[in-house]
Amino acid sequence: MNFGLRRFLLLFSLVMVISVIAACGNGESDASDSEGNEDSEAAENTEETSEESGEEIESLSMGFIPSSDAGNIATTAEPLEEFLSEELGIEVEAEVMVDYSGLIEAMRTQQVDIGFLAPFSFVQAEERADVDVILKSVRNGSESYVAQYVVNADSDIESIEDLVDQEGLVWAFPDTLSTSGYLFPAMQLKEMGVDELESHFDQLSVGGHDNAITQVYDGQADFATTFDDARVTVEEDLPDVMDQVKVIGHTDEIPNDTISVRSELPDDMKQQITDAFLSLNENEEMLDIMYEIYEWDGIAEAESEDYDIVREVYAEFESDLNE
Numbered sequence: 001m002n003f004g005l006r007r008f009l010l011l012f013s014l015v016m017v018i019s020v021i022a023a024c025g026n027g028e029s030d031a032s033d034s035e036g037n038e039d040s041e042a043a044e045n046t047e048e049t050s051e052e053s054g055e056e057i058e059s060l061s062m063g064f065i066p067s068s069d070a071g072n073i074a075t076t077a078e079p080l081e082e083f084l085s086e087e088l089g090i091e092v093e094a095e096v097m098v099d100y101s102g103l104i105e106a107m108r109t110q111q112v113d114i115g116f117l118a119p120f121s122f123v124q125a126e127e128r129a130d131v132d133v134i135l136k137s138v139r140n141g142s143e144s145y146v147a148q149y150v151v152n153a154d155s156d157i158e159s160i161e162d163l164v165d166q167e168g169l170v171w172a173f174p175d176t177l178s179t180s181g182y183l184f185p186a187m188q189l190k191e192m193g194v195d196e197l198e199s200h201f202d203q204l205s206v207g208g209h210d211n212a213i214t215q216v217y218d219g220q221a222d223f224a225t226t227f228d229d230a231r232v233t234v235e236e237d238l239p240d241v242m243d244q245v246k247v248i249g250h251t252d253e254i255p256n257d258t259i260s261v262r263s264e265l266p267d268d269m270k271q272q273i274t275d276a277f278l279s280l281n282e283n284e285e286m287l288d289i290m291y292e293i294y295e296w297d298g299i300a301e302a303e304s305e306d307y308d309i310v311r312e313v314y315a316e317f318e319s320d321l322n323e
Helices: 003-052 070-076 078-088 100-108 119-129 160-165 179-191 209-217 230-234 267-282 284-294 304-321
Strands: 059-064 091-096 114-117 132-138 147-152 169-173 201-205 223-227 245-250 258-261 298-301
Touching: 059 078, 059 100, 070 078, 070 284, 078 091, 078 267, 078 284, 100 114, 100 119, 114 119, 119 132, 119 179, 119 258, 119 304, 132 267, 132 304, 147 179, 147 209, 160 179, 160 245, 169 179, 169 209, 179 223, 179 304, 209 223, 209 230, 209 245, 258 267, 267 284, 267 298
Parallel strands: 059 091, 059 114, 169 201, 169 223
Antiparallel strands: 114 258, 132 258, 132 298, 147 223, 147 245
């Protein structure tokens, strides 16, 4: 073998060895990069899971429907905001909503975390926004209440049966969406034999329980249906209302108003909110605030099943209410 050929073979062998070494090095680098990418993806997944679990929640909003002046409820709720913020360790802010439809929509879109919902509105919110009820109010030591029928003191109407027997009576009520002001009395009247409410009565929607009482007091309506005892809401303006307007009957028990939470709120946060509100029962100052806001004496735990009777009434009138 001549010198030139030997030199060529030696150089070729060196190139092959270097190529093999480089290939091995690239393999290790690729493996390392692959492991690095997997670690990075795992970190990203952990962050996503953390956000989905609600660990990043920094504040909570509570939706109220004013029972009186909207500005007044916002101011009255400030101590409750402060108390809950301290208990939960995050900012809690009250928002005064225009109506229950707006509150339900805000909870459906996850804009409001905690909603103070009336029984009928809770049933709607559960259906439309998948909210969870966690608590309900206690009034006068009871977790439920009734609707009342009232007439003028000089009326010859003495019972609910008299309302069923007479056609053409003027019926004053707050609103067709009112649980105690219309829905429960309407259901009861139908069960007692009134087939067509609209033809049997001259219905008068007056926009509030106080207005319904006033209509009877003034002789503009033969009877009214309200929560028990709505006469006190007008007693300041009509001092003799207790004597001039009499109660002739009541509906079945209605479960009290709710505290409900939006569907995507993490379970651990729902439990913390539940515990924080229940602790109000041991805090007289905060109970006074709740009484000022909604006349609540206390708070009790609630289950969805507690509102089955409301669902039955809602099912009876659903088609009319959604027109």
